[in-house]
Amino acid sequence: MEATRVQPSFGERLMLNLRSRPAAWIMIAMTLGFLVIIGIFAGPSQLVNTIVTGGMWALMAVGLALVFGVMNIPHFAHGDSFMIGAYVAYFVFTPIQASLRDNPNPVLSAVGPLIAWAAAALVGFVVGAIMEKLVFYPLRQRTRKGWVMNTFLLTVGISFVLVYGTNLILGPNFRGVPNYWNMPPIVIGSVRLTMERIAAFVVAIVAIVAFWIFLSSTRTGRAIRAVAQDEMGAEMVGINLNFIYTLTFALATAMAALAGASLLFMFPAYPTVGLKPLYFAWYVVMLVGLGNVQGAIVGGFIVAVLQTLTQQFFGVSYEDVVPVVVMILVLLLVPNGIFGSEVKGIQEQ
Amino acid sequence: MAALLEVEHINAGYGFLQVLWDVSLKVEEGEFVCLLGANGAGKTTTLRTIAGFLKPTAGDIRFEGKSIAKTPAYQISQMGISFVSESLNLFTNMSVRENLLLGAYRVLDKKKQLEALDFVFSLFPRLKERERQLAGTMSGGERKMLAIARGMMSMPKLLLVDEPSLGLAPQVVVAVFEALQTLRKEGVTILLVEQNVPSTLRITDRGYVMEYGKIVLEGPSKELMNNEHVRVAYMGI
Numbered sequence: 001m002e003a004t005r006v007q008p009s010f011g012e013r014l015m016l017n018l019r020s021r022p023a024a025w026i027m028i029a030m031t032l033g034f035l036v037i038i039g040i041f042a043g044p045s046q047l048v049n050t051i052v053t054g055g056m057w058a059l060m061a062v063g064l065a066l067v068f069g070v071m072n073i074p075h076f077a078h079g080d081s082f083m084i085g086a087y088v089a090y091f092v093f094t095p096i097q098a099s100l101r102d103n104p105n106p107v108l109s110a111v112g113p114l115i116a117w118a119a120a121a122l123v124g125f126v127v128g129a130i131m132e133k134l135v136f137y138p139l140r141q142r143t144r145k146g147w148v149m150n151t152f153l154l155t156v157g158i159s160f161v162l163v164y165g166t167n168l169i170l171g172p173n174f175r176g177v178p179n180y181w182n183m184p185p186i187v188i189g190s191v192r193l194t195m196e197r198i199a200a201f202v203v204a205i206v207a208i209v210a211f212w213i214f215l216s217s218t219r220t221g222r223a224i225r226a227v228a229q230d231e232m233g234a235e236m237v238g239i240n241l242n243f244i245y246t247l248t249f250a251l252a253t254a255m256a257a258l259a260g261a262s263l264l265f266m267f268p269a270y271p272t273v274g275l276k277p278l279y280f281a282w283y284v285v286m287l288v289g290l291g292n293v294q295g296a297i298v299g300g301f302i303v304a305v306l307q308t309l310t311q312q313f314f315g316v317s318y319e320d321v322v323p324v325v326v327m328i329l330v331l332l333l334v335p336n337g338i339f340g341s342e343v344k345g346i347q348e349q
Numbered sequence: 350m351a352a353l354l355e356v357e358h359i360n361a362g363y364g365f366l367q368v369l370w371d372v373s374l375k376v377e378e379g380e381f382v383c384l385l386g387a388n389g390a391g392k393t394t395t396l397r398t399i400a401g402f403l404k405p406t407a408g409d410i411r412f413e414g415k416s417i418a419k420t421p422a423y424q425i426s427q428m429g430i431s432f433v434s435e436s437l438n439l440f441t442n443m444s445v446r447e448n449l450l451l452g453a454y455r456v457l458d459k460k461k462q463l464e465a466l467d468f469v470f471s472l473f474p475r476l477k478e479r480e481r482q483l484a485g486t487m488s489g490g491e492r493k494m495l496a497i498a499r500g501m502m503s504m505p506k507l508l509l510v511d512e513p514s515l516g517l518a519p520q521v522v523v524a525v526f527e528a529l530q531t532l533r534k535e536g537v538t539i540l541l542v543e544q545n546v547p548s549t550l551r552i553t554d555r556g557y558v559m560e561y562g563k564i565v566l567e568g569p570s571k572e573l574m575n576n577e578h579v580r581v582a583y584m585g586i
């Protein structure tokens with residue numbers, strides 16, 4: 001059955017990608033090695049932490065890579081999508097929690113957090129779509145000249161508006177949810193796994209896998225990749241670019257919001273909570289190559305490992321330093337990132 | 350009855366640079382028409398304007414009687430005009446199969462998609478062999494075939510093809526021309542831009558000759574082949 005032969009799978013593509021890129025190999029091997037070292041020296045709970053964080057950075061970085069790859073926008077307001085997700089989850093979950101206190105309901109207490117997360121993703125999607133239609137769409141109609149620089153400045157501006165707007169309306173206080181579930185941690189040997197961590201990890205993995213399947217084997221996902229590779233070719237086959245742009249931006253925002261919501265137990269919501277995830281997502285995409293979505297998934301875990309190692313062996317205050325140093329080294333040695341970039345030429349006509 | 354495509358007195362160009370001056374042409378359903386001319390005459394510009402990537406500053410373009418002069422390119426594609434550009438605009442990081450499936454983006458029926466796939470594979474068996482290869486790693490001739498096949502995947506009513514023979518070895522040119530002839534026998538309407546004048550006139554029904562952005566000659570291909578001006582200027586006889 002020649003005609004129905006399947007596409008190369010994610011694994012096959014990744015392998016193909018890796019075979020020609022020793023830097024990527026080295027980084028992945030080192031990451032796996034370091035994961036073992038973390039497990040042995042820092043304890044299994046640190047290992048779990050690293051994996052949870054890695055999933056989250058991957059979730060953030062995928063959106064960033066997508067927005068750059070498809071729209072050529074260096075998105076510096078991506079952290080604020082995380083912030084929006086955190087607030088939405090807080091404001092949806094707190095009333096649920098309050099009502100549960102008065103009349104306990106096992107079903108609601110199990111799915112309550114999931115409702116809050118879904119709400120965050122949904123709000124993120126809508127906010128992303130509005131942002132695209134309100135800001136980038138009009139700019140694109142006017143001119144593509146200096147697009148990357150202009151959109152960079154615009155996203156920084158959007159970020160300021162969102163951060164200070166939030167500060168004005170909600171104030172600078174922290175709003176957190178220490179436990180989404182009132183359940184004792186699961187203990188396996190010396191590892192204590194809280195439900196929050198497990199759920200955050202599962203959500204990151206499910207979201208990334210679902211997104212991957214969407215991109216690789218649905219009609220619309222294929223259209224998104226087509227636009228990333230050749231805009232004119234995409235229009236030639238009948239793809240509406242404006243629709244794809246809006247969808248892409250909305251999806252990226254939804255994923256960041258989902259990350260913010262599911263990490264609310266680690267990062268309480270406050271106006272600038274998105275800064276750190278923003279920086280780390282940028283470390284990831286610069287490390288693996290701008291606009292490389294597959295690479296961003298692996299890169300999330302690489303950066304999380306670097307982060308844990310730094311905390312463990314140099315102290316928490318160096319947490320940002322080491323990834324930046326690694327990033328600089330990578331940019332000096334492999335300027336396109338360790339996975340190389342699949343991104344179309346940055347349009348500067 | 351109106352022709353399938355009617356281009357009427359259009360002016361078009363790039364910014365302040367006007368390239369096309371009062372260009373008119375038409376293509377009847379089922380016809381195989383060519384547009385000839387020297388480098389820089391404005392052939393590509395004409396096709397880009399029909400496909401909606403450039404907007405005419407004057408005149409009108411009608412497809413099946415409806416004006417498409419202001420319609421966005423993606424909608425023109427959805428209406429049934431496939432444009433195979435000179436630069437091909439393939440999705441180089443996707444497999445041949447994915448490129449073809451994207452060609453059928455506007456075909457929602459899965460069964461029709463597979464039929465179209467079978468059709469283009471029968472037209473270009475080579476593509477079937479290379480189904481999983483990345484488009485960017487194909488040879489020049491294979492890429493041309495892929496671009497034409499991608500254009501055919503939506504079973505368009507009109508196929509615009511820009512210089513398919515450019516940069517190909519003679520045997521490959523023959524293969525591409527044969528494929529176009531097969532399409533034509535299948536009843537596909539084609540507007541072909543070419544510089545390879547003798548072979549083009551041999552396979553087409555009618556032709557237009559363009560010089561400096563204007564149509565200077567038109568007529569059945571057989572007549573053009575014997576036309577004194579065409580023979581001197583384009584066939585070097």
Ligand SMILES: Nc1ncnc2c1ncn2[C@@H]1O[C@H](COP(=O)(O)OP(=O)(O)OP(=O)(O)O)[C@@H](O)[C@H]1O
Binds near residue numbers: 389394544
């Ligand atoms: N993107 C562009 N911007 C500005 N001018 C252009 C552009 N594309 C083409 N031109 C100009 O328009 C004129 C016609 O070009 P066009 O590409 O339509 O010619 P052509 O007949 O297709 O030539 P060829 O046989 O070399 O492909 C040329 O003078 C060319 O320099």
Ligand SMILES: [Mg+2]
Binds near residue numbers: 392393394435
């Ligand atoms: Mg041309």
